[in-house]
Amino acid sequence: MSIGNKTFAIIKPDAVAAGNAGAILSLIEQNGFKVKGLRLQHLTLKEAEGFYAVHKGKGFFDELVAFMTEAPVVLLALEKENAVQAWRDLMGATNPEKAADGTVRKLYGTNIGRNASHGSDSDENAAIELAWFFRGSEIA
Numbered sequence: 001m002s003i004g005n006k007t008f009a010i011i012k013p014d015a016v017a018a019g020n021a022g023a024i025l026s027l028i029e030q031n032g033f034k035v036k037g038l039r040l041q042h043l044t045l046k047e048a049e050g051f052y053a054v055h056k057g058k059g060f061f062d063e064l065v066a067f068m069t070e071a072p073v074v075l076l077a078l079e080k081e082n083a084v085q086a087w088r089d090l091m092g093a094t095n096p097e098k099a100a101d102g103t104v105r106k107l108y109g110t111n112i113g114r115n116a117s118h119g120s121d122s123d124e125n126a127a128i129e130l131a132w133f134f135r136g137s138e139i140a
């Protein structure tokens, strides 16, 4: 599996707490992704701050890490051709109000902060984010 075929995804605390993780996983599989890694995890503050370090200093950073640590998330390694873009397309716009019909964020997001899902924004970041959360042996 070449790196261009992999991406990292999170089903965020709002979606997991609302009982929408299964529906989102179904949508992922129906759209041709293969689930190669999967773990339910309640992130610590350190893990969330480290993962989102690129956003440190932004006005929404504290809110973002508080949200990401309020309840468990589902961490995913996904495989599909052009996986990064394909998953971003399926998630929809960051702001659920602007997301297209049928997308994860339109269906299950609430607002720009509580937006149900995360996805890597490049192949390079997919590799970094996958390595942040999964050991090699945890990806099928």
Ligand code: CMP
Binding pocket: 055, 060, 064, 094, 112, 113, 114, 115, 117, 118, 119
């Ligand atoms: P995500 O793809 O997980 O990456 C960073 C997150 O910051 C983003 O999704 C949003 O959920 C969150 N966020 C919260 N407020 C904002 C904002 N004003 N602009 C951009 N992202 C925001």
